[in-house]
Amino acid sequence: MDDKKLQVSAIKDGTVIDHVPASGLFKVINILGLDKLDKQITFGTNFESKRLGRKAIIKIADVFFKDDDINRIALVAPEAKLNIIRDYKVIEKKIVEVPDSIKGIAKCMNPKCITNHEGIVTKFTVVSKKKVSIKCHYCEKITDSEHMEIF
Amino acid sequence: MENKNLVSITDYSKEEIFEILDLAAEFEKNPNQNLLNNKVIATLFFEPSTRTRLSFESAISRLGGKYIGFTDASSSSVSKGESLKDTIMTVANYSDMIIMRHPIEGSARWASEVSRVPVVNAGDGANQHPTQTLLDLYSIRKTQGTLDNLNIFFVGDLKYGRTVHSLLQAMAIFNTTYHFISPKELRIPDEYKLFLDRKGLKYHEYRELEELKDADIIYMTRIQRERFSDPMEYEKTKNAYILKNEMLEGTKENTKVLHPLPRVNEIDTNVDENEKAYYFTQALNGVYTRQAIITHILGLK
Numbered sequence: 001m002d003d004k005k006l007q008v009s010a011i012k013d014g015t016v017i018d019h020v021p022a023s024g025l026f027k028v029i030n031i032l033g034l035d036k037l038d039k040q041i042t043f044g045t046n047f048e049s050k051r052l053g054r055k056a057i058i059k060i061a062d063v064f065f066k067d068d069d070i071n072r073i074a075l076v077a078p079e080a081k082l083n084i085i086r087d088y089k090v091i092e093k094k095i096v097e098v099p100d101s102i103k104g105i106a107k108c109m110n111p112k113c114i115t116n117h118e119g120i121v122t123k124f125t126v127v128s129k130k131k132v133s134i135k136c137h138y139c140e141k142i143t144d145s146e147h148m149e150i151f
Numbered sequence: 152m153e154n155k156n157l158v159s160i161t162d163y164s165k166e167e168i169f170e171i172l173d174l175a176a177e178f179e180k181n182p183n184q185n186l187l188n189n190k191v192i193a194t195l196f197f198e199p200s201t202r203t204r205l206s207f208e209s210a211i212s213r214l215g216g217k218y219i220g221f222t223d224a225s226s227s228s229v230s231k232g233e234s235l236k237d238t239i240m241t242v243a244n245y246s247d248m249i250i251m252r253h254p255i256e257g258s259a260r261w262a263s264e265v266s267r268v269p270v271v272n273a274g275d276g277a278n279q280h281p282t283q284t285l286l287d288l289y290s291i292r293k294t295q296g297t298l299d300n301l302n303i304f305f306v307g308d309l310k311y312g313r314t315v316h317s318l319l320q321a322m323a324i325f326n327t328t329y330h331f332i333s334p335k336e337l338r339i340p341d342e343y344k345l346f347l348d349r350k351g352l353k354y355h356e357y358r359e360l361e362e363l364k365d366a367d368i369i370y371m372t373r374i375q376r377e378r379f380s381d382p383m384e385y386e387k388t389k390n391a392y393i394l395k396n397e398m399l400e401g402t403k404e405n406t407k408v409l410h411p412l413p414r415v416n417e418i419d420t421n422v423d424e425n426e427k428a429y430y431f432t433q434a435l436n437g438v439y440t441r442q443a444i445i446t447h448i449l450g451l452k
Contacts, residue, residue: 112276114257118234138257139278140159142342 011040014061016083017073022046022054024076029058031072031105031150032065039063051079067094072105074098075148078132098129106134107149113139156263157444158272160281160321168288168321174443174452175289175436182439186451187216193246194220195238196273197229197253202412203273203283206434207250210441219245236265243268248449269448277313283411284317286440290433291322291368294407298322302365304330307372307392307417309339314411315372319343329354330366334388336379360392363402369394371410371417371430394418399427409433 020028022045028034034041040061049055064084073080074096084092104121115122115138123137133144157163163171178184192211196204199222211218220242221227229238235258242249243266251259252273259272259279274280292298303322305315309331319329319339329347331339331354338356347354363369371394379385393416394408410418410430422428446452 108257110256112254112256114235114255114261117255118236118261120261136257138260139276140161141256141278 010088011042011059011061011085012088014039014059014063014085015065016085017058017060017077018055018081018083019049019052019079020056020058020073020077021052021079022056025056025058027076027150028056028073028080031076032069034058034060037063070094070096071099072150075102075106075132075134075150076145078129098126098132101125102134105150106143107151108136108139108141109143109147109149110136110139110141113141115139155448156270156272157281157448158259158263158270159279160284160317163281165324168285171285171440171443171447172289172292174447175285175439176293177452178439178442179436182213182442184213185215186446187211187214187449190216190248190449191246192216192218192445193242193249193251194218194273195227195242195249195251195253196220196222197224197227197251197258199223200252200274202434203252203280206437207273207282207441210438210445213438214442214446216445220250235262239266239270248445271444271448274313277311279317280313281317282437282441282444283314284321285444286433286437287314287318287370287409287411288321289440290407290409290429290436293436294429295367295405298325300326300328301367302328302330303368303370304332304363304366305339305370305372306332306360306394308337308374308378309333309372310337311375311378312372315339315370316343318370320346323347323350323352327352330357331355332357332360332392334358334374334384334392336381336384336388337374360394360398363398363406366402366406369402369406369408371408371414373413373415373417392417394422396421396425399425402427 025045043058045056046054078098080096082094083090102124108115108122113136124134127133127135131145133142135142194204194207208218239262248269249266250271250273251262254276256276256278259275263270272279272281295301309315374392376385406427407429408427412430412434
């Protein structure tokens with residue numbers, strides 16, 4: 001039974017993204033543009049997790065992400081871990097780290113903010129990394145994780 | 152000074168705040184100085200604010216400078232759909248400094264990033280109004296002789312009052328004890344209480360306007376009808392936060408009443424004659440403070 005399970009989910013080369021909060025799965029898919037890829041992608045969600053409650057896993061065959069792309073998912077999956085797979089073996093593990101500042105990924109939740117009125121690249125400083133909340137460089141208002149919209 | 156612009160009070164260090172206050176004191180002694188000879192200052196008021204605009208224009212005039220600009224967006228190219236960036240980049244060609252008031256939050260920061268001349272924020276929506284904060288600090292230091300260890304009572308609309316929020320933040324470096332008096336609907340937002348908690352500063356909240364005997368500064372604000380979701384609540388509370396002469400009996404000798412103005416009815420007019428009333432002098436201090444800010448940023452002082 002175990003063998004069969006492995007056949008479905010194992011990938012030869014590619015990236016496994018683990019410890020994604022279940023609620024952030026589709027945001028991660030969006031941010032990384034997985035819906036536009038023609039590679040084999042497997043994902044599962046609502047697995048039990050001691051740390052996250054419910055977590056999701058994404059396995060993407062033949063794709064290796066740049067660190068910049070990985071940082072983009074930190075906003076919705078701050079505790080995500082990446083396993084880089086070559087020939088069925090984990091050759092590298094990467095931890096997603098929430099950066100100190102964020103440029104152009106998230107939208108400011110303040111409807112009266114200038115960034116929602118003129119074509120400006122948003123800029124934030126991260127004020128909390130655990131439950132991510134970010135402070136707008138322009139209007140100085142805080143956007144929390146519940147209200148975070150990703151471009 | 153490192154900051155070429157004045158966008159947010161939090162951009163300024165304690166030292167920079169004191170530099171401005173000391174300079175303002177100089178201008179109070181000698182307000183008419185020809186330092187802005189041959190300088191053109193743009194005053195761009197994308198929304199009307201007569202008091203702030205006149206204060207700036209008075210400051211510029213006393214310094215011998217010229218000003219250009221508009222007093223509300225309908226008389227500018229904004230009404231034709233021009234972006235803020237284009238307006239600022241154009242006006243920066245015509246002037247040595249831009250002073251701007253804009254209803255959109257963060258607009259002054261954005262302007263300071265696209266402008267090649269310094270930008271002074273004269274209010275960006277509910278966000279910042281740093282020149283008001285500096286003139287408040289000047290008024291407090293002048294009347295109390297210090298900014299340290301004071302008891303400040305904020306009264307009225309503490310939820311939306313931008314001046315309250317900025318002054319609260321600025322005073323946090325001076326070991327202030329805060330007292331908040333407001334109707335329930337307009338109480339100080341949690342984020343500011345968390346801010347004070349993090350700084351380890353003491354604060355007290357009250358529903359009634361009384362117990363002012365500990366106050367060094369009583370900072371009054373206007374309660375606006377449109378802030379209430381329930382008009383009945385407004386009717387019930389509108390007269391509960393009016394400062395009357397007898398309430399100042401038994402307060403400390405150094406107690407002073409401040410108000411960013413305009414006042415409607417929240418301070419009884421008979422308080423005006425009380426020696427503890429300071430709000431009109433506070434407005435005068437605004438001119439000196441703005442003279443200090445302008446000349447300091449332009450490197451003339």
